[in-house]
Every structure is written in structure tokens, then in C-alpha cells.
Amino acid sequence: MQSKSLLCHFFLGLLLLSSPLCRAHNLHSKKTLEKITETNTISLGYQDDAFPFSYVENKQPAGYSIEICNKVVEAIKTKLKLKDLKVRWIKSSTASQFVLIKNHATDIMCIPAFYSEARHQKAEFSIPYFFSSTRFITRKNNHTDTIEDLAGHSILVKSGTIYVEQLHNINRTNDLNLNIELDNNNRAAFEEVQSGELPALVSSSAILKGMLALSPEPDSLEISDETLSPPIPAGLLLPLDDNEFKSFLDETLLSLITSKDFTALYQRWFLSPIPPKAINLNIPMSADLKALTTTTAKYVY
Known part of the structure; x- marks a missing residue:
């Protein structure tokens, strides 16, 4: 009986080793x-x-x-x-x-x-x-030139980006009382700024330029001259x-x-x-x- 049990364990081990989960683990290693x-x-x-x-x-x-x-x-x-x-x-x-x-x-x-x-x-x-440096984009009629002009307002930033950390540091250091709103998609975030729902979006200068170029109303928006980070x-x-x-x-x-x-x-x-x-x-x-x-x-x- 004992040898039969050991044999069963042996074949069970072979079965586990050949399973997709185990093969995936082997590949990951x-x-x-x-x-x-x-x-x-x-x-x-x-x-x-x-x-x-x-x-x-x-x-x-x-x-x-x-x-x-x-x-x-x-x-x-x-x-x-x-x-x-x-x-x-x-x-x-x-x-x-x-x-x-x-x-x-x-x-x-x-x-x-x-x-x-x-x-x-x-x-x-x-x-x-x-x-690329970090900047923000806003509607021209907001007359927003610096991050201090946005004090007390909500600012959009894409979740998972480096800009979340940067904004928290700027907010804490300058006591700006910014409300940092997260979005999962650049296009959706950009549309919220374009519609006037939120005042600004923070991102890479190059990505902001890309979003502005794709916009149906590029003349209504502007990218800040102020940089929020070095390159x-x-x-x-x-x-x-x-x-x-x-x-x-x-x-x-x-x-x-x-x-x-x-x-x-x-x-x-x-x-x-x-x-x-x-x-x-x-x-x-x-x-x-x-x-x-x-x-x-x-x-x-």
C-alpha cells in the first residue's frame, strides 16, 4: 500500500508540473x-x-x-x-x-x-x-499663469504618473490647498479641461503639446510657461x-x-x-x- 501511495504522489507531481499554472511559474522564473x-x-x-x-x-x-x-x-x-x-x-x-x-x-x-x-x-x-519638463494646460480665459494661481482649486493628473508625486510635493511645500483629481485616461482628462469642468491638467510638456494639437479648439487653450520640474x-x-x-x-x-x-x-x-x-x-x-x-x-x- 505504501509503494502504491508513493506512486500516486509521483504521478500527481508530474501532473502538477505539466499544468499551465506551473508552466507559467517556470517561465516567470x-x-x-x-x-x-x-x-x-x-x-x-x-x-x-x-x-x-x-x-x-x-x-x-x-x-x-x-x-x-x-x-x-x-x-x-x-x-x-x-x-x-x-x-x-x-x-x-x-x-x-x-x-x-x-x-x-x-x-x-x-x-x-x-x-x-x-x-x-x-x-x-x-x-x-x-x-521633458512638467507643465500644465488650462483654458486661456482662466488667466492662469502660475501654479499659485490655481491655489484652492482642483487639478487633474493622470493616475500612476510621476506628476501625482510632483503635485503632492508642490502642494505641501507651498501650502496651495490644491485638490488633486485623478483620471485614468489622458483624452478624458483633457476633455474635462477643454469643457471648463476643471481648470487645469498637469503632464509632460510633450504629451500636453500632443493633446493640444489633436484638440478641435486648440486656440482656446494654453500650456503654461512655468515648468513644475526640470527635464x-x-x-x-x-x-x-x-x-x-x-x-x-x-x-x-x-x-x-x-x-x-x-x-x-x-x-x-x-x-x-x-x-x-x-x-x-x-x-x-x-x-x-x-x-x-x-x-x-x-x-x-
């Missing part, structure tokens, strides 16, 4: 490049509301961050000697991006992940491919504790950023008309990003 090789698939996160970085065009992810991720995919195919690497696109948001990376649902988040020390505790960041680096979001993948991504991005192709890539998204609406954001390359294009030294946060 592997390093990223090893997992990609084994599954012949890479999972990439995207947003649909972060023009011109990550949005949807013709039912496909598009944007500056998406194009950079596509180039990373080509580099991974070459490194791993894969003829046909399948790409699984997973819709994300700033609120869910860290959960998706932590749970290995995505291998890379192809959205502008702006750096902070607190965020770096949750996920790894690649070297930057963009720098902040934005990188691709990666899993923690995978130094091999981090090093490979950084080397790939540095090779791209220091190449002649990068200038053309940047001009295509920020200094040229973006199809199909021919929107030209006219955002010159920042001094910080220019410095990266001429160096071979590794960027350190």
Missing part, C-alpha cells in the same frame, strides 16, 4: 531573453492615449516609443538568432504598467516611463530616449533584477541614439508632419538628449 527564446514571443505594453509616444493608428500601436521598441525587437531577433519573433501587444496604462512588468505579463513597456527614485523601486528603466528622463520600463536584459537594452538603445538614423527618427516624430493629420509638434531635441547622441558612456540615473 526564467530571465527575459531565455523566456523569449523558449516561447519565440515577446510581450510589449502600449498605451492608446499618449500621442506622439504611444497611441493607436489603423488599429495598431504607433508612435515614437513604439518605433523604438520595434527596433529593439529587431535587435533581439538578431541576438537570439530567431527568424520570426512573434510580438504580442498588450494594452496598458500608466496605472497598470508596473503591475504588468512585475507579473511578467509584459517584457518591455513601450510608453514614456518618466523616471523617479520611487518608481525605480518597482521596475528597471532603460537609458533615456526623451527628456525628466523617459526610458523603456523593464523587469527588475534582470541585469542581462537591462544591459542588452541599454547597449541597443545607445547604439541607436548615437547613430545617424536616430536624428531622422526624432525629426519624423517631433519636427515633421505626423500622418494622417499632418500634425507637427515642433519640439526641438533637448540639450540632454543631444548630449546622449554624442556619447558612448553609459547613462546613470
Whole structure:
């Protein structure tokens, strides 16, 4: 009887090991490049509301961050000697991006992940491919020039972004009594400001410019001259504790950023008309990003 019981336990163990849950756990315990090789698939996160970085065009992810991720995919195919690497696109948001990376649902988040020390505790960041200050957008008839002019009012900010932390610090330091309202979608938040429901929305200068360019009434709104932060680096979001993948991504991005192709890539998204609406954001390359294009030294946060 005892040998029969041990035999049953043995077969039960084999059954558990072959279950989907166990296989998923085994994949998650592997390093990223090893997992990609084994599954012949890479999972990439995207947003649909972060023009011109990550949005949807013709039912496909598009944007500056998406194009950079596509180039990373080509580099991974070459490194791993894969003829046909399948790409699984997973819709994300700033609120869910860290959960998706932590749970290995995505291998890379192809959205502008702006750096902070607190965020770096949750996920790894690649070297930057963009720098942007924080500003706010408001209706012109509000006559709002500075953050102090918004004291005592409600301000919109997208949940899960670095701007939530920034606003709380500004609010506390300057005793502004701001009521910080959270929204899950940039477009919905922008519409609340455009309609006059709320006075201001805080975000990256570049994303605010993108939202303004897409607006049917751009002349009724303005982006603040006042910056709420110095230029902040934005990188691709990666899993923690995978130094091999981090090093490979950084080397790939540095090779791209220091190449002649990068200038053309940047001009295509920020200094040229973006199809199909021919929107030209006219955002010159920042001094910080220019410095990266001429160096071979590794960027350190």
C-alpha cells in the first residue's frame, strides 16, 4: 500500500508540473531573453492615449516609443538568432504598467516611463530616449499663469504618473490647498479641461503639446510657461533584477541614439508632419538628449 501511495504522489507531481499554472511559474522564473527564446514571443505594453509616444493608428500601436521598441525587437531577433519573433501587444496604462512588468505579463513597456527614485523601486528603466519638463494646460480665459494661481482649486493628473508625486510635493511645500483629481485616461482628462469642468491638467510638456494639437479648439487653450520640474528622463520600463536584459537594452538603445538614423527618427516624430493629420509638434531635441547622441558612456540615473 505504501509503494502504491508513493506512486500516486509521483504521478500527481508530474501532473502538477505539466499544468499551465506551473508552466507559467517556470517561465516567470526564467530571465527575459531565455523566456523569449523558449516561447519565440515577446510581450510589449502600449498605451492608446499618449500621442506622439504611444497611441493607436489603423488599429495598431504607433508612435515614437513604439518605433523604438520595434527596433529593439529587431535587435533581439538578431541576438537570439530567431527568424520570426512573434510580438504580442498588450494594452496598458500608466496605472497598470508596473503591475504588468512585475507579473511578467509584459517584457518591455513601450510608453514614456518618466523616471523617479520611487518608481525605480518597482521596475528597471532603460537609458533615456526623451527628456521633458512638467507643465500644465488650462483654458486661456482662466488667466492662469502660475501654479499659485490655481491655489484652492482642483487639478487633474493622470493616475500612476510621476506628476501625482510632483503635485503632492508642490502642494505641501507651498501650502496651495490644491485638490488633486485623478483620471485614468489622458483624452478624458483633457476633455474635462477643454469643457471648463476643471481648470487645469498637469503632464509632460510633450504629451500636453500632443493633446493640444489633436484638440478641435486648440486656440482656446494654453500650456503654461512655468515648468513644475526640470527635464525628466523617459526610458523603456523593464523587469527588475534582470541585469542581462537591462544591459542588452541599454547597449541597443545607445547604439541607436548615437547613430545617424536616430536624428531622422526624432525629426519624423517631433519636427515633421505626423500622418494622417499632418500634425507637427515642433519640439526641438533637448540639450540632454543631444548630449546622449554624442556619447558612448553609459547613462546613470
